Amino acid sequence: MSAIKDSRNINFNIKHLRKGDPLPPFNGKLRVYNMRYCPYAQRTILALNAKQIDYEVVNIDLIDKPEWLTTKSAFAKVPAIEIAEDVTIYESLVTVEYLDEVYPKRPLLPQDPLKKALDKIIVEASAPIQSLFIKILKFSDTVNEEHVAAYHKALDFIQEQLKNRGTVFLDGSEPGYADYMIWPWFERLRAFAHDERVRLEPSKYSLLLEYIDNMLKDSAVSQYLIPLEILAKFHEAYTKKERPNYELLNECLKSF
């Protein structure tokens, strides 16, 4: 089996545990309850990767959740991080801020309170991007001009921030909090590029497209990147009202 492993030998692509599967015993290593395609859980993974924190992954089948999940994450959502046995933190941004405080190496949030606030504003402002994807996938009939306008307004805002800051990444010469927290939307945007409503017009979004290219080269991003075809195929299930196949990447990798 040729599962992707990162430099610290983390296997991201292990099987997603479901109802009936036992809870793997906690061995003291920081653990992430994850779903391989979840953009929110990806934020936590990106922060861990960027900061080179040692961790292990427990993937969760979100359709058929293991019974013990609510003992780790009260609302049975991912991501959750387990920092000591049965001491867990959840909500993606909360996990990342915690990690950034406790592991000071490679700080992600700016130290200056105003710059920190502006980074968080960018993250909040990016919400309509992900909202549009969710609507297209799950409630396609309800997508209206207002949703698409909000999507473009969010993109315009981010591009404007990039332009004003004049740096390769929002957070400077290497990605930081704002970059990693909004990256999952941009990774998915590539899988929706066939959709006229989502597509980034090169004439209008040249700076943003260049930014996406730069982000793709970052090692925290690239080591967790899902091949575009797999990402598209995974999301197809939603539009077809089928059960998403969490093991798609594993099956693909095994076939080699």
Add this chain to the structure above:
Amino acid sequence: MSAIKDSRNINFNIKHLRKGDPLPPFNGKLRVYNMRYCPYAQRTILALNAKQIDYEVVNIDLIDKPEWLTTKSAFAKVPAIEIAEDVTIYESLVTVEYLDEVYPKRPLLPQDPLKKALDKIIVEASAPIQSLFIKILKFSDTVNEEHVAAYHKALDFIQEQLKNRGTVFLDGSEPGYADYMIWPWFERLRAFAHDERVRLEPSKYSLLLEYIDNMLKDSAVSQYLIPLEILAKFHEAYTKKERPNYELLNECLKSF
């Protein structure tokens, strides 16, 4: 005119500015762009009140927004705080975290990273409370059992936290970040209490009801409290699909 003023002579109930109204000149004092009935803007006001920061209020008519609002808050939302001329911060939780960092007196967030994370989890977990209110007000036909169950799950979670912590407030012997950030939902809950779906059963929620009573006595809360009848009347407009009357409180106060 007997407008309510707090001890530092802040008038919360000034007229809501609308299209055509000029931008009041910035005089160097920290300013809040606010809407008197907005639960998100209330978070910022509560933090300012609790920390006894000197500030002024500019109320905004959110139906007929002043042209200059987007120069202060890119997405034309409240709250926004102006910390120096044309330097603004928006998104309620972002403003509060900024204020808590820059004004260290009476810290609202716990200093310990894990406790801080748990406070933020409570705030995130409270979201279904406000969501249910919004749905009841604006999309009453769409309210289903799932929404009501999520509402009760959020309440249960908060009550459980209170019980486990064993303190008068979530943050100890006086309210802190978690308490103030979720308070706007509890203030509104009182105005929806006639609705079976919202009402807190005393046998099930005695601890939470006691907590609400204690919060009502806090001075940061009480100085900004809207009389229950006014709050109910303001919200009636939504269910009747009428324009909400932002000056309701002023009109009421003037009639005395």
